[in-house]
Amino acid sequence: MAAPVVSAQDLLVGYGGAPVCAPVTFALHPGRAVALVGANGSGKSTVLRAVVGLLTPAGGTLRVLGAPVDERSVETRRQVSAVLDDDAWFPALTVAEHLFLTARGHGVRGAQDLVAELLAEFGLTEHAAALPVALSSGQRRRLLLAAGLVRPRSLLVLDEPEQRLDVRMRTRLAERLVAEKRAGGAVLLATHDPVLLRAVADRAVLVADDETRVLPPAAAADLIARADV
Amino acid sequence: MSAGPVVHPGPPGAVPTARDVRRYTTRAGNARGGASFGELLGDVYYAVVLTAIAVGMALGVAGALRTGLPPVTAAPVAGLSLPALVVAVVVALGGALVQLAGRLGPVGVGGAEAAWWLPLPVDRRGLLRPAARRPPVLAALVGGVVVGVLDAGLASASRDRLLRTVPAAALAAAALVLAAALAQTAGASRRLIARTGEVVVAAVPVAALVAALAGARVAAVPTPPWAAVGALGALVVVLALVVDGRLDRVPGRALRESGSLTTQAVGALVSLDSRELGRVLTEGAARPRRRRWVPFATVRGPASALVTADLVVLRRSPRHLVQLAVSACVPFLVTLVPGLAGPAAVLLALFGAGLVATSATAEGARRAEMVPVLDRLLPLPATTVRRLRMVVPAVAMLPWTLVAFAAVGRWTGEPVGWLALAVAATPVWAAAAVRGAYRPSPDWGAPLVSTPAGAVPTGVAAVVARGPDVVVLGLLPVAVTLLVGEVHTLALTAQATAAVVAVAVASSTDTRTLLERLSDAAEPAGGGSGPAGSPGAAPGGPALTGRVR
Numbered sequence: 001m002a003a004p005v006v007s008a009q010d011l012l013v014g015y016g017g018a019p020v021c022a023p024v025t026f027a028l029h030p031g032r033a034v035a036l037v038g039a040n041g042s043g044k045s046t047v048l049r050a051v052v053g054l055l056t057p058a059g060g061t062l063r064v065l066g067a068p069v070d071e072r073s074v075e076t077r078r079q080v081s082a083v084l085d086d087d088a089w090f091p092a093l094t095v096a097e098h099l100f101l102t103a104r105g106h107g108v109r110g111a112q113d114l115v116a117e118l119l120a121e122f123g124l125t126e127h128a129a130a131l132p133v134a135l136s137s138g139q140r141r142r143l144l145l146a147a148g149l150v151r152p153r154s155l156l157v158l159d160e161p162e163q164r165l166d167v168r169m170r171t172r173l174a175e176r177l178v179a180e181k182r183a184g185g186a187v188l189l190a191t192h193d194p195v196l197l198r199a200v201a202d203r204a205v206l207v208a209d210d211e212t213r214v215l216p217p218a219a220a221a222d223l224i225a226r227a228d229v
Numbered sequence: 230m231s232a233g234p235v236v237h238p239g240p241p242g243a244v245p246t247a248r249d250v251r252r253y254t255t256r257a258g259n260a261r262g263g264a265s266f267g268e269l270l271g272d273v274y275y276a277v278v279l280t281a282i283a284v285g286m287a288l289g290v291a292g293a294l295r296t297g298l299p300p301v302t303a304a305p306v307a308g309l310s311l312p313a314l315v316v317a318v319v320v321a322l323g324g325a326l327v328q329l330a331g332r333l334g335p336v337g338v339g340g341a342e343a344a345w346w347l348p349l350p351v352d353r354r355g356l357l358r359p360a361a362r363r364p365p366v367l368a369a370l371v372g373g374v375v376v377g378v379l380d381a382g383l384a385s386a387s388r389d390r391l392l393r394t395v396p397a398a399a400l401a402a403a404a405l406v407l408a409a410a411l412a413q414t415a416g417a418s419r420r421l422i423a424r425t426g427e428v429v430v431a432a433v434p435v436a437a438l439v440a441a442l443a444g445a446r447v448a449a450v451p452t453p454p455w456a457a458v459g460a461l462g463a464l465v466v467v468l469a470l471v472v473d474g475r476l477d478r479v480p481g482r483a484l485r486e487s488g489s490l491t492t493q494a495v496g497a498l499v500s501l502d503s504r505e506l507g508r509v510l511t512e513g514a515a516r517p518r519r520r521r522w523v524p525f526a527t528v529r530g531p532a533s534a535l536v537t538a539d540l541v542v543l544r545r546s547p548r549h550l551v552q553l554a555v556s557a558c559v560p561f562l563v564t565l566v567p568g569l570a571g572p573a574a575v576l577l578a579l580f581g582a583g584l585v586a587t588s589a590t591a592e593g594a595r596r597a598e599m600v601p602v603l604d605r606l607l608p609l610p611a612t613t614v615r616r617l618r619m620v621v622p623a624v625a626m627l628p629w630t631l632v633a634f635a636a637v638g639r640w641t642g643e644p645v646g647w648l649a650l651a652v653a654a655t656p657v658w659a660a661a662a663v664r665g666a667y668r669p670s671p672d673w674g675a676p677l678v679s680t681p682a683g684a685v686p687t688g689v690a691a692v693v694a695r696g697p698d699v700v701v702l703g704l705l706p707v708a709v710t711l712l713v714g715e716v717h718t719l720a721l722t723a724q725a726t727a728a729v730v731a732v733a734v735a736s737s738t739d740t741r742t743l744l745e746r747l748s749d750a751a752e753p754a755g756g757g758s759g760p761a762g763s764p765g766a767a768p769g770g771p772a773l774t775g776r777v778r
Contacts, residue, residue, distance in 0.1 A: 030235065054482050071347075071481050078350040079234050088340030092258035098345060101257075105250055105349035109242035118238075147345075152234035152241065185236040 002030050003066055005155050005186040006051055012059030013046045020046050022211045023060055026203070030154070033177065033187035035201035037220045042207045044190035045085070045159050051188060052082040052157055065154065078106070081153035083144050083161060089132035095119070095143055096128040099150050106151040118146040121172070138164040145173065155186045162193040174199040194221035247355025250346060287374055291382035309437060311568035313447035315379055317437040319398070322375060323405055324429025326368055330409035331422030332510050333494060335364040336472075336479055337487025347484065353477040357484070361410060361476055365403040365469070372402025380450065390452050397453040400461035407468035413483065414475035431551050434558035441565045501671055501685075501693055504595060507588065511548070531607040532617055539593030539621040549589035556582040556589075557629050561636035572711045575637060579707070580700055586629050587662040587700075590622035594666035615663055615736045623659035630655045637711070646716025650707060653721055656728040657703035660735035665696020669740045703731035 010023040021043030028034045036044040049055040050062060053071025062069055065079055089098065096115055103111035119125045122142040132140055141164040148156060156177075162170050170193065177187050177200040191197055197204060197217050204220030206213045215223075245253075309317075338346065338360055346356050376398030377391060409422050453461075490509055497506035528534045543549060559582035564570050597603045597618070604614050630651040638647030671693075675686035706724040710716055741749065 053480075054485075072353065072477060072479075074350045077348055082348070086340070086344040088344040090254060090258060090341040090345065092261055093254065094257075094261075097257050101250070101253060101345060102349070103239065104245060104253070105346075105351060107242045107244040107350075108237075108239040110239050114239040150238055152237045154233075154235045156236075180236060183236045 004029050004063075005065060006034075006188060007063045008047075008051075008060065009062075010060035011047065011050065011057055011062050013043060013050045013055060014058045015046075015055075017058065019043075019058055021207050021209060024205060024207060024212045025060075026205045026214060028155075028186050028188055030186050031181050031184050032202045033181055033189065033200045035197050035204045035217065035220065036188070036190040036207050037192070037197065037204050037215075037224060038207035042209070044207050047207060048082070048084065048157055048159050048188065048190055052080055052084070054084075078152065079154040080157065081148045081151055081155070082157040082159075083148035084157075084159045086144070087140065089140075091131065091133065094129050094131060095124055095135070098132065098143065099147055102147050103150045108151065111150075114150060118150050121176075122146045123169070138166070141165060142169065149176065153185060155188065156180055158187070158189040158191075160190055160192060162191060162196050170196060192224060194224045197221045197224065244350055247351045247353070247358075250349060250351055250356065251359070254346075284374070287378045288381075291378045293382070309441035309562065309565045310446050310448065311566055312450045313437065313440065313445075314562070314566050314569065315450050316447055317433050317562075318379060319376060321430050321433040322372075323401065324426045324433065326372070326402055326405050326426070327409055328423050328426025328430060329510070330364060330368070330406045331419050331424070331426055333364075333491050334413060334419065334483070334487030335406055335410050336361045336413055336476065336484065337489070337491050338484045339488045339492055340485070343481065343485040343488060347481050354473060357476045357479070358473065360488075361472060364410070365406045365465070368406040369399040369403040373399035393453050393455065393458055394450075397458045397461055400458065400465050403465050404461060404468055407465065407472055410472045411468060411475070413487075414472060414478045416478075416480075419483070419487065427548065427551070431555045434555050434562055437562055438558050438565070441562070500673070501689055503693065504598070504666070504668070508595065508599070531609050532613075535607060535609070535614065535617045536620045539618060542593045542596065543590065543621055543625060546589075546592060549592065552589040553586050553625060553629055556586040557632045560633040564636050564640035570640060572714075575640065576708055576711050579633060579637065579711075580704070582633065583626075583629075583658055584661070584697055584700060587622060587626065587658045587696075588665070590625040590659075591618070591662035591666040593621060594618040594663050598667050611738045612736045615667065615738065616732065618666075619656070619659040619663050619732065619735065622662040623655055626658040626662075627652070627655045630658065641711075641714060643716050646721075649721055650710065650716055650724055653724040653728055654704055654707055657699060657731045660703065660728075660731035661696045661699040664699050664735040667738075668692055668695035699731050699734060703727045 004027040006026075006028040008024050008026050010025055012019045012023050014020045020041075021038075024047055026034055036047055038044050046055065050057050051064060051069065053064075053069045053076065065076065070076060071080075093101065096119065099115040099118060100111050103114055108114060116125075116128075119128050122145065124139060124142055124146065127135060127139060132143060135143065145158075145161060148158070158177075161173055165173065174196050177189075177196075180187055181200075187200065189196075189200070191201075198221045201217040201220075204215045204217050206215055206220060206223070336357060338357065342356070342360075347353070349356075373395045377395040380394045381391060412422050413419070493509045494506060497503070497509060525534070525537055528537050560575060560578045563574055563578040597614075604611065607614070609617070631648060634647040634651035634654070635644055638644035641647065669692060671686060671689045673686055675688055678685055678687050704724075704727070706720045706727055710720045713720075739746070
């Protein structure tokens with residue numbers, strides 16, 4: 001089996017020295033998907049922030065692409081694509097220009113065509129020339145997801161990607177993530193959506209205060225469906 | 230693992246340079262910025278006019294200081310010499326600059342740049358270079374002007390001397406900010422850099438006081454030799470180069486935080502919201518930590534709960550306690566400078582330092598203004614809430630006032646009378662603290678008034694003055710006593726009366742100005758607009774028992 005893209009061993013994350021959840025252990029290999037599940041405020045997003053290098057782990061071991069995570073390294077920026085909860089935009093750049101900037105910034109040739117494809121896929125073609133401030137929150141979310149997919153990557157990190165998406169778009173997103181795995185990409189996502197979990201994840205990690213557990217996706221989906229997390 | 234990305238949405242090509250990325254973003258923005266060439270010229274015109282006005286005002290202040298103060302004598306005089314004060318002020322300003330640089334970063338990127346530029350695999354130094362250049366350049370401009378005014382005004386420097394002090398100050402200011410940036414690239418926390426500046430600012434008045442009491446004397450502000458100016462220039466160049474080479478070491482999180490704080494601070498400055506500015510600068514560098522649980526054993530009801538909460542907020546902010554202690558030294562210091570100690574300067578020092586001190590005591594009220602639900606949580610009328618929020622500022626300001634007024638009493642030779650005046654004046658500070666904390670935001674939808682600094686809405690000055698106005702009017706008896714030179718019983722009575730009035734004014738939840746109130750009162754019954762009221766508290770009525778529509 002190929003070396004893991006993300007390897008977390010007793011990973012402790014938190015703010016000001018205080019951990020927000022129990023230590024987390026999991027490994028994510030190429031072509032696989034791991035989902036973090038847990039109640040609101042359990043620490044899923046904090047774990048993701050540590051994985052993308054926006055937060056220094058408070059303890060344990062975390063390796064991304066075979067090395068301690070460092071978002072300053074060019075290699076990390078080339079290979080890790082993250083869609084977190086950033087809702088910031090250049091006020092004078094259009095929807096299409098934001099995507100074009102991301103694609104071209106990562107050296108994608110033929111970025112215009114790729115941007116057009118993704119705009120169509122995410123139902124944003126009509127808004128290509130609009131400024132992000134004029135979009136609805138759901139449309140802005142779709143733009144962020146498109147930006148995560150418009151660039152090359154080995155690891156895709158998504159924080160509750162189902163938020164503000166309708167059922168049709170969630171289904172399409174699930175298909176996209178399955179395709180991502182088939183292409184050899186690794187997917188790490190935090191989610192509350194049992195359907196997305198069943199469709200995409202190969203393994204689920206239940207994040208909580210007292211302990212974290214690795215579960216089969218179906219069991220985690222059942223937990224979510226029963227509103228236990 | 231460095232084989233490169235495994236998922237390619239399109240054919241891979243060359244990664245652009247950082248300059249290309251910046252240019253693309255700028256060009257795309259300019260394409261729909263909507264600013265015509267004429268508007269651009271207008272902006273340049275306003276910038277030039279504003280700069281000219283600022284320089285003119287600075288020169289005017291320098292001239293007024295130069296003619297208003299007695300000439301510096303070479304003969305030794307007891308106390309602190311004026312040149313020593315200038316040196317102390319310049320060192321304190323340097324500390325304040327480091328403090329500000331630490332709180333704001335100094336290198337940071339805005340939210341959009343953080344989200345869309347930082348994840349790109351381009352040279353981060355190229356992306357950050359313009360943002361890294363701005364703070365030292367701005368510091369150099371401000372440092373040069375401020376030291377020039379101080380040197381020309383207080384120290385009566387000659388033109389030849391100014392030719393050296395101004396560039397030296399500008400270069401020193403730039404060097405300080407670059408040093409802070411260097412520390413940032415080395416992984417030093419913003420809090421540590423800010424704390425370093427705070428220590429310098431706090432140490433300067435104390436050191437000056439000790440020096441004065443010990444009889445140490447600076448006869449003249451040292452003139453920097455050309456070699457020193459050259460060395461400073463070389464230092465700035467070296468620091469700039471080193472910082473530029475290490476820009477890619479600043480973590481993305483630090484860049485995001487700094488950029489966000491700078492954006493908030495600029496927004497507060499542009500909208501003349503000093504309260505928000507203080508909040509950004511204070512909380513921006515605070516360490517996120519969990520606090521020890523306070524049992525609130527003294528709480529017996531809503532009133533004591535409110536006072537205890539305010540006390541806990543103050544106790545958890547040691548910076549504010551230091552601010553109180555250090556600002557108390559300032560009036561003392563001014564009375565020790567023979568070339569400066571006059572009624573006007575002492576009064577200015579008393580009011581200025583007092584305002585700085587009061588701002589340290591009303592954190593609870595400021596937080597309640599920001600989150601109005603805090604005041605609604607307790608079954609107390611809004612006016613009572615305001616009065617209770619004055620308790621902690623009053624308790625904190627009593628020792629401050631006793632120390633500061635004792636210094637003035639020592640200077641005038643009437644310490645007991647001034648101590649009595651201090652007790653009578655303390656509620657005024659508390660009233661000012663609470664009135665300032667609860668002041669409403671400027672109404673930017675109001676009719677505009679043209680000023681040399683551009684159009685501003687009417688009423689902005691009235692909003693900004695809320696708080697200081699109570700100090701100026703409520704301490705009139707103190708001002709008169711200082712001018713008369715003797716503490717009369719009548720002055721004590723007047724001060725006590727003024728304190729009662731100040732507390733009444735600060736307890737009011739009516740946010741209208743006096744003119745607006747008079748105008749509303751003149752309107753026929755039923756047609757007047759109701760009082761704006763404080764956010765979150767029904768004027769005069771119980772905060773929890775308002776009508777529900």
